[in-house]
Amino acid sequence: MERRLFCQSLALGTTGSSLAALPFAAHADGSPEAGATLGAFNQQRSRAPWTLGFEGLQADLAPQPMQLRGKLPRDLRGTLLRNGPAQHSLGDVRYQHWFDGDGMIQQYRFSDQGLQHQGRFLRTQKFVAENAAGRRLHHSFGTQVAGGSPMASADAGNVANTSVVHHAGETLALWEGGSATLFDAGTLETGGLKTWTPEHAGMPFSAHPKIGADGSLWNFGVSSMHGLLSIYQVSARGQVRTATLQVPDMAMVHDFAVTEQHLVFLLPPLIFDRDRAQAGNTFMNSHVWKPELGMRALVLHKDRLNQPQWMELPSGFLFHTGNAWEDGKGVIHLDYVRSADASSVIQGFRALMRGEFGGEPAHAVARVELDTRSGRARQTLQAHHAEFPRIDPRFVGRRNKQLFMAERVAVSNRPGFDCITRLDLDSGKVDRYRYGADVMVEEHVFIPARSGSGKEAEGWLVGTALDLRSRRTLLSVFDARLLAQGPLAQGSMDRAVPLGFHGTFILA
Structure with a gap:
């Protein structure tokens, strides 16, 4: 089955995420010209301080020590690597969607001497070619470039801008639409593209792999144009097992969850429309919101990946899951961050690139029960305007019981979050630290304490934030069980790093 589907995909053209080989017509989706986006953003910069996080950069950031307040825990030594879109503009063109920007790795080193930061753009094929030309050459996820051309392959447009994973001795920058990109975690030098098998060269390898207790990495990739979902299992030593299956009404899928026996995908009703893509719309605008389809849950047993089980949930949208586990009675318990609709990715992240903010859809932490025996699904909601859920990685x-997340607790006229929260999923109790109204909070990651007892949430929570008032990037270290007491240590530097997405911590 896998071989047949894969060869069929090759025969249809690109195996990528449909960002490539589409017959784009100039601005067929009705979006404003990218040059107009730059002008609109520049007009907003003086009146909207939050735009600092979306200005972007044109050059690497040289190594620089951070000013440290407090003391780093003794057993917290290593490197935090974060990824995100950082080059939003080139020449007179500013990207129209936040997801388009070229990726930059932010490196924060924890040592006996304190904290040090540097940032380096990933030298992808796209980044090198466009910066040599001094202009955008290709259409992208959400932007059509005047005079631009379709990408010859998904990896020709690979921006490597979403996440980082360190596994089997390799460090990879991840994106949604193409291959993982190798890079050196110490020097930040870019390597080549990671090819898992010859058959899977150029196939999407998504941005949220899961590493279980046995050291195996699970991940997936979506080939939207052909309705294919590829599954990857990579052992702790790097051996690879793959599978591919056909999925009807392919949705935009960013994340998934694993249990000891299953993989779980929640498919929101943001559906890829091949006709819209072939008519010249961007990849983003080739998706259609169809709430009547509801949220579909796809459950795959790890030993029977070709036997999908489907269940139904109320309509909604998600980017990220927290964790999933099964109770021994055939029920999978899963949590994810739910929004009412997909307006954030359809309109909201476009508005950010113009320096505009018109509010966000309501969010909630959703708790789901998927009964694999009866085929029934149930969902309950806890109101939290949150994102970037993370857990203690030992419990993947x-x-x-514990879920960490960035949250917004105050009404604000700007996007983003103002605090970090630890939520007890069973009791609903929270432990929360609020950075303040003028600070934009990014994802925080959990690092287990080396000398601890192994209990859940025993360790450190580490993450970045952008202080708009001082125009400085902050790096904070918390005792993960005592967030409300504030940071144990906090580094700052007199430069503002563009707001990014996800990262990982590599212990020394």
């Missing part, structure tokens, strides 16, 4: 696929 196992029962967990």
Whole structure:
């Protein structure tokens, strides 16, 4: 089955995420010209301080020590690597969607001497070619470039801008639409593209792999044009197992969850429309919101990946899951961050590139029960305007009670979050630290304490934030069980790093 589907995909053209080989017509989706986006953003910069996080950069950031307040925990030594879109403009063109920007790795080193930061753009094929030309050459996820051309392959447009994973001795920058990109975690030098098998060269390898207790990495890739979902299992030593299956009404899928026995995908009703893509719309605008389809849950047993089980949930949208586990009675318990609709990715992240903010859809932490025996699904909601859920990584696929997330607790006229929260999923109790109204909070990651007892949430929570008042990037270290007491240590530097997405911590 896998071989047949894969060869069929090759015969249809690109195996990528449909960002490539589409017959784009100039501005067929009705979006404003990219040059107009730059002008609109520049007009907003003086009146909207939050635009600092979306200005972007044109050059690497040289190594620089951070000013440290407080003391780093003794057993917290290593490197935090974060990824995100950082080059939003080139020449007179500013990207129209936040997801388009070229990726930059932010490196924060924790040592006996304190904290040090540097940032370096990933030298992808696209980044090198366009910066040599001094202009945008290709259409992208959400932007059509005047005079631009379709990408010859998904990896020709690979921006490597979403996440980072370190596994089997390799460090990879991840994107949604193409291959993983190798880079050196110490020097930040870009390597080549990671090819898992000859058959899967150029196939999407998504941005949220899961690493279980046995060291195996699970991931997926979506080939929207052909309705294919590829599954990857990579052992702790790098051996690869793959599978590919056909999925009807392919949705925009950013994340998934694993248990000890299953993989779980929640498919929101943001559906890829091949006709819209072939008519010249961007990849983003080739998706149609169809709430009547509801949210579909796809469950795959790890030993029977070709036997999908489907269940139904109320309509909604998601980017990220927290964790999933099964109770021994055939029920999978899963949590994710739910929004009412897909307006954030359809309109909201476009508005940010113009320096505009018109509000966000309501969010909630959704708790789901998927009964694999009866085929029924149930969902309950807890109101939290949050994103970037993370857990203690030792509990991936196992029962967990604690969920860490960035949250907004105050009404604000700007996008983003103002605090970090630890939520007890069973009781609903929260432990929360609020940075303040003038600070934009990014994802925080959990690092287990080396000398601890192994109990859940025993360790450190580490993450970045942008202080708009001082125009400085902050890096904070918390005792993960005592967030409300504030940072144990906090580094700052007199430069503002563009707001990014996801990262990982590599212990020394």
